Amino acid sequence: MKRIVPFAYAINVYDIDIDFYKKINAKYIFLDLDNTLDTHVTEVPSERARNLITKMKENGLVPIILSNNKEKRVAKYANSLGVNYLYHSRKPFKFKIEKYLKKNEIPKENAIMIGDQLMTDIRCSYRLKMRGILTEKLWPNDQFVTKLLRWLDKLKRKRLKKDNLLVDWRVIYGRIK
Numbered sequence: 001m002k003r004i005v006p007f008a009y010a011i012n013v014y015d016i017d018i019d020f021y022k023k024i025n026a027k028y029i030f031l032d033l034d035n036t037l038d039t040h041v042t043e044v045p046s047e048r049a050r051n052l053i054t055k056m057k058e059n060g061l062v063p064i065i066l067s068n069n070k071e072k073r074v075a076k077y078a079n080s081l082g083v084n085y086l087y088h089s090r091k092p093f094k095f096k097i098e099k100y101l102k103k104n105e106i107p108k109e110n111a112i113m114i115g116d117q118l119m120t121d122i123r124c125s126y127r128l129k130m131r132g133i134l135t136e137k138l139w140p141n142d143q144f145v146t147k148l149l150r151w152l153d154k155l156k157r158k159r160l161k162k163d164n165l166l167v168d169w170r171v172i173y174g175r176i177k
Contacts (some may be wrong), residue, residue: 004118004156007131008169012138013037013114014048016169018059021112023176026131028106029056030097032115033067033074035137043073045081053081053090066097066113068120092123103130117151118156133169 010016012038021029034040037049045053058065065085067080078085084104090096101108108130115121116137125132160166 002169004122004126005160005165006118006122006134006167007124008111008133008136008171008172009166010114010133012135013133014052014134016114017173018061020169021056022059022090022172023132023173024112025110026112027060028111029063030066030111030113030130031063032091032113032117033065033077034069035134035139036114036121037065037115037138037141038077039139040069045077050081063070064086064166066091066115085161089124089127091120092125092127094124097124117149118153122146134166 013031021027032036037052038046053063059108063083064080065081065083066089067074067087068089068091069087070168071087074085074087081089086097086100089158099107100106101111108128112131112133113125114133114135115123118134122132122134132139157166
């Protein structure tokens, strides 16, 4: 269980106050695409995704789209937002993301990963020794591949909630002076 305990929990990425990232000294925000920023059937960013990315940029944050999905889908979405991206990132494995971090000289202590899956997003952040924020999925439907992991995710979330290990980002924000 220790390997999949998130740094923080949020209902969704849109719920997190921009100042929270600043308070925890996170400049680079790695955002999972499917079911975190938008649904997996959304081809272009929603208005709220556009607004979030704009707000992040205006506040000196660097949003980066991170997805296990195909280049065509991720590139189209990320390019329309004017942000960098990694496709076929192979989460929960860290190699491709670690290579990106080194190439772009991104210190892990100034980065955070946000995603809707414990077994891919949060496990990957743990392996990278990077903070991770777990969200709920935005849409009830999943891609076929994702469905296979959801049942395990559901069991693990239930255990994390029972053990009070899902700490809301607001609680962490309130602890920071």
